[in-house]
Amino acid sequence: MRDEGRDVLITGVGLVSSLGRDTGEHVAHLRNGGGYMVDEQRFAPYCVHPLAPLDFAQQIPKKSDLKQMEAWQRIGVYAAGLALSDAGLAGDAGLLQRTHLVVAAGSGERDIGVDCDVLDKLSQIDDSTALAKQVLPSALRPTLFLAQLSNMLAGNISIVHGVTASSRTFMGEEVAGLAAIENAFRRIAAGQIDIAIVGGALNAEREDLLLGYELGHNLWRGSYASVWDRAEGGGGFIPGGVGAFIVLESRAHAEARSAEPYARVVDVATGHCDRTDGATQRVLQELYVRMHEKPTGPLTVLSGASGAAPVTGEEIAFINTLPSHGAEPIVRGFGSTFGHSVEAQFPTGLALAALACRHKLTPKEMGNAEIERPFSSSTAHALVTCVGHWRGEGMALVGAA
Amino acid sequence: MTNDHRDAMGRPLVAITGAGIVTSLGRDKAENWAALTAGKSGIKRIKRFPTDGLRTNFAATVDFLTGEASPAPALTIELAKHAADEAIREAAIGAQGHFPGPLFLATPPAELEWPQRKALYHAGRNSGLTGYQRLVDAAREGQWDEMNSLFQFASVGEHLAQQFGTRGIPVSASTACASGATAIQLGVEAIRRGEVDAALCVGTDASVQIEALIRFSLLSALSTRNDQPEQASRPFSKDRDGFVMGEGAAALVLESYAAAEARGATVLGFVLGCGERADNYHRTRSKPDASAIIGAIANAISDACIPATQIDYVNAHGTSTPENDKMEYLALKHVLGEHLMATPISSSKSMIGHTLSAAGAIEAVISLMTIRNGTLPPTINYDVADPEIPLDVVPNAARPARVETVLSNSFGFGGQNAALVLGAP
Numbered sequence: 001m002r003d004e005g006r007d008v009l010i011t012g013v014g015l016v017s018s019l020g021r022d023t024g025e026h027v028a029h030l031r032n033g034g035g036y037m038v039d040e041q042r043f044a045p046y047c048v049h050p051l052a053p054l055d056f057a058q059q060i061p062k063k064s065d066l067k068q069m070e071a072w073q074r075i076g077v078y079a080a081g082l083a084l085s086d087a088g089l090a091g092d093a094g095l096l097q098r099t100h101l102v103v104a105a106g107s108g109e110r111d112i113g114v115d116c117d118v119l120d121k122l123s124q125i126d127d128s129t130a131l132a133k134q135v136l137p138s139a140l141r142p143t144l145f146l147a148q149l150s151n152m153l154a155g156n157i158s159i160v161h162g163v164t165a166s167s168r169t170f171m172g173e174e175v176a177g178l179a180a181i182e183n184a185f186r187r188i189a190a191g192q193i194d195i196a197i198v199g200g201a202l203n204a205e206r207e208d209l210l211l212g213y214e215l216g217h218n219l220w221r222g223s224y225a226s227v228w229d230r231a232e233g234g235g236g237f238i239p240g241g242v243g244a245f246i247v248l249e250s251r252a253h254a255e256a257r258s259a260e261p262y263a264r265v266v267d268v269a270t271g272h273c274d275r276t277d278g279a280t281q282r283v284l285q286e287l288y289v290r291m292h293e294k295p296t297g298p299l300t301v302l303s304g305a306s307g308a309a310p311v312t313g314e315e316i317a318f319i320n321t322l323p324s325h326g327a328e329p330i331v332r333g334f335g336s337t338f339g340h341s342v343e344a345q346f347p348t349g350l351a352l353a354a355l356a357c358r359h360k361l362t363p364k365e366m367g368n369a370e371i372e373r374p375f376s377s378s379t380a381h382a383l384v385t386c387v388g389h390w391r392g393e394g395m396a397l398v399g400a401a
Numbered sequence: 402m403t404n405d406h407r408d409a410m411g412r413p414l415v416a417i418t419g420a421g422i423v424t425s426l427g428r429d430k431a432e433n434w435a436a437l438t439a440g441k442s443g444i445k446r447i448k449r450f451p452t453d454g455l456r457t458n459f460a461a462t463v464d465f466l467t468g469e470a471s472p473a474p475a476l477t478i479e480l481a482k483h484a485a486d487e488a489i490r491e492a493a494i495g496a497q498g499h500f501p502g503p504l505f506l507a508t509p510p511a512e513l514e515w516p517q518r519k520a521l522y523h524a525g526r527n528s529g530l531t532g533y534q535r536l537v538d539a540a541r542e543g544q545w546d547e548m549n550s551l552f553q554f555a556s557v558g559e560h561l562a563q564q565f566g567t568r569g570i571p572v573s574a575s576t577a578c579a580s581g582a583t584a585i586q587l588g589v590e591a592i593r594r595g596e597v598d599a600a601l602c603v604g605t606d607a608s609v610q611i612e613a614l615i616r617f618s619l620l621s622a623l624s625t626r627n628d629q630p631e632q633a634s635r636p637f638s639k640d641r642d643g644f645v646m647g648e649g650a651a652a653l654v655l656e657s658y659a660a661a662e663a664r665g666a667t668v669l670g671f672v673l674g675c676g677e678r679a680d681n682y683h684r685t686r687s688k689p690d691a692s693a694i695i696g697a698i699a700n701a702i703s704d705a706c707i708p709a710t711q712i713d714y715v716n717a718h719g720t721s722t723p724e725n726d727k728m729e730y731l732a733l734k735h736v737l738g739e740h741l742m743a744t745p746i747s748s749s750k751s752m753i754g755h756t757l758s759a760a761g762a763i764e765a766v767i768s769l770m771t772i773r774n775g776t777l778p779p780t781i782n783y784d785v786a787d788p789e790i791p792l793d794v795v796p797n798a799a800r801p802a803r804v805e806t807v808l809s810n811s812f813g814f815g816g817q818n819a820a821l822v823l824g825a826p
Contacts (some may be wrong), residue, residue, distance in 0.1 A: 031407055036476065045541075079702065085715075092660060101679060102515060103421065105575070106554055107510055107511065107512055107554070112532070112533055115532075115533070116531070116533065118515075119518060119519070119522050119536075120531070120532075122515075122519060122522075123522065129451035129453045129454075130449050131450075131451070131515060131611055132450065132452055132453055132454055132455050132611055133451075133453045133454040134454075136515075136611060136612060136615050137454070137455070137615055137618075137619075140612070140616060140619060141613055141619065142616070142619045142620050144616070145616040145617075145619070145620065146684050146685070146814070148510070148512070149510065149575075149577065149812070149814060149815065150510040150554075150575045150576050151575045151576055151814070151815045151817060152684065152814070152815050153814025154679075154815060155684055155814065155816050155817075157681065157685075158679045158681040158815075158816045159681045159682070159683070159684065159816070162681050163679065163681075164678065164679040164681050164693065164816070165678070165679070166677040166679055167576065167585060167677075167679035167815070167816060167817060168574060168677075168801035169553070169574065169575045169576060170572065170574055170575075171508075171510060171511075171556055171573040171575050172553075172554045172555035172558060172570075172571070172572075172573045172575060173553060173555050173556040175555050175558075175570050175571070175572075175573070176555075176573070178570055178571045179573075181571060183572075183587070184773055186591075186594060186596070187590065187594075190593075190594040192587070192590060192593070192594070207532075207533035207534070207536075207537060208533065208552065210533075210537050211513075211521075211533060211536050211537050212513070212552065213541055213552075214537055214540040214541050215540050215545045215548055215549040215552065216545075216546075216549040216553070221541075270569060270570045271569060271570065272562065272570045272571065274563075274568055287594070312608075318751075360698065388555075390555070391555050391559060391570075392555070394570070395487070
């Protein structure tokens with residue numbers, strides 16, 4: 001039997017992207033549409049969705065803290081601060097000490113200038129000992145390392161915002177976001193903890209990030225296309241600058257402190273397959289069967305599809321099976337407008353679902369009119385999907401609080 | 402289910418039914434235990450890459466599993482497979498290649514190293530480009546399948562999931578040098594929630610590559626006793642001067658006690674409690690009052706539903722840095738009080754170095770072996786006591802002792818603090 005006190009509610013949202021700097025700007029964008037911001041030139045042949053300009057000092061007041069972080073950490077710490085403020089936790093030391101921190105992270109950033117200098121020097125010196133003797137010790141500096149460590153986004157959130165009950169960072173591209181959301185959700189639902197802030201951040205405007213993903217030829221090349229329109233060109237994702245954090249909280253805990261919930265996370269499920277033909281579609285279908293509730297009628301599907309092929313097509317095939325469960329999917333591929341934020345992709349979907357639930361809106365279409373049909377009213381539930389560009393499948397069902 | 406399968410809080414007890422370990426001292430539990438109780442050091446001069454001119458030129462590397470030129474993630478994967486295989490064989494659980502539960506993995510963040518960057522840079526030599534544009538162009542125009550299969554963040558977990566057939570998403574955690582303990586905690590929590598009957602918890606690390614060494618060196622974190630590498634790791638000694646990088650992996654098969662008994666498995670021990678607490682004082686240093694470390698240790702003991710006086714032995718984080726060993730002492734004194742003077746504490750890092758992401762898992766397996774063998778592994782190189790941290794560190798020689806309950810500590814950069822309490826069957 002469902003223990004309503006252990007319901008998992010979203011009580012805070014912090015979201016920054018190429019489309020906005022706070023929840024208000026994102027709600028306006030979801031409600032009114034307005035396309036996407038994409039830079040096709042700067043990293044050609046790759047597109048990126050550049051982050052909207054932020055005044056980081058608003059959430060990271062100490063210059064000494066700002067100096068210790070690279071952009072991905074600043075974006076994440078900023079978004080986490082927005083979520084904590086939104087949930088009414090910011091500045092409440094007692095609550096923050098009881099708030100658990102769960103972060104989905106990839107690598108921190110390398111200093112491109114330093115790497116280029118090193119490569120340049122190495123190409124001029126033919127001596128295997130040069131790296132140790134002459135090049136690296138003078139090129140590197142201690143703060144670089146701290147900007148690169150995956151768990152240092154979490155570390156900086158603890159330092160800047162005072163979240164200290166625990167701190168866990170999950171890794172693994174999109175799987176990181178799936179694991180982070182699932183871990184926070186399950187601990188709260190089981191009564192192991194009461195409140196957590198969970199999310200991730202991606203700085204898309206990084207050549208070292210592009211290099212990492214292009215080793216596997218994962219990036220979309222050439223002019224912008226929506227996530228649904230890339231299969232014929234070989235598929236691929238367009239990185240999008242995003243910081244996305246949500247506060248998850250048990251209903252009992254939220255009610256005790258009179259927090260106003262956005263929505264209830266009905267269920268979260270994740271899966272894994274080897275990506276043989278049809279495997280992703282099968283996993284998604286199995287995960288949907290596991291959802292504790294199955295909404296009937298119109299259902300907003302906030303798809304985190306990356307645009308990678310052929311898995312994006314398999315996700316469509318899965319969505320096309322939803323009517324057999326009584327749902328009429330209204331699909332929105334938010335990767336078309338936000339870009340793909342890898343570790344932060346699933347948290348971004350949850351954040352958008354929370355906004356849609358509170359404001360009773362179905363986002364305007366984001367791409368391909370054959371897949372995304374107009375829908376002017378709202379739906380009771382939103383299904384958030386996230387299919388990793390190379391591994392990991394997951395979904396969350398979100399409904400009214 | 403009967404009550405004796407649950408703890409005092411009514412949660413499923415979490416049994417350990419298999420354990421595996423590989424470090425610079427050896428390739429399995431037997432080899433490691435023989436060396437650890439003999440007080441041997443696995444720390445030596447680095448041969449893997451030229452170290453001319455570096456402030457530190459030694460580490461506890463594992464050189465017997467892969468070729469010397471293999472990149473860090475290749476060794477990271479081999480170490481993890483090796484330890485997991487030993488653990489699963491001991492547990493005799495599941496069919497070959499079908500582990501009946503999820504994987505919780507502690508692994509270092511993936512990053513390209515200089516040999517890979519150089520190879521890409523060289524491949525792009527005719528492009529007319531420079532810097533990262535040239536690297537990215539080379540990546541786009543070439544086939545880099547092997548590199549790609551090693552340097553994604555999900556790579557290590559993916560290789561393990563394929564080999565052992567674990568269920569669901571392979572979960573990779575990074576809580577810096579507390580990661581190994583976190584992986585075990587994730588498994589314990591999943592079993593307590595009743596989601597799974599079994600979990601494979603692995604910690605692995607093979608970070609001795611040139612840039613990682615230099616980075617720790619720049620933070621002044623490493624010992625610089627280049628003339629006596631095997632004596633460089635001196636936890637709790639007054640003349641300790643930094644930690645020594647180490648490599649290795651360890652794995653535990655965790656099962657709900659009820660499920661383990663039902664299938665007739667041998668229970669090696671229990672994970673009784675897990676505790677954590679994040680520190681918000683500094684990126685690399687603890688709060689001066691040690692309150693976050695205290696919180697993690699106290700939470701673990703309270704989670705184990707035991708009084709602090711029941712701790713028989715502490716397997717310390719004991720890195721051999723001036724800062725860590727002092728703060729760990731302060732925290733233990735606060736939590737254990739008078740009981741501290743009656744509690745032996747040793748640091749395996751004196752022999753195997755600091756195995757970073759793997760340390761929490763490796764030291765959990767050593768803690769388990771301590772319980773099972775009734776012998777305390779020593780803290781070697783303890784020649785000069787530090788009067789500010791008076792402890793029974795089991796100096797220099799192993800000691801027989803009856804041990805029922807062990808506290809194992811793990812702390813990391815970024816304010817990460819975790820502790821585990823392990824118990825005898």
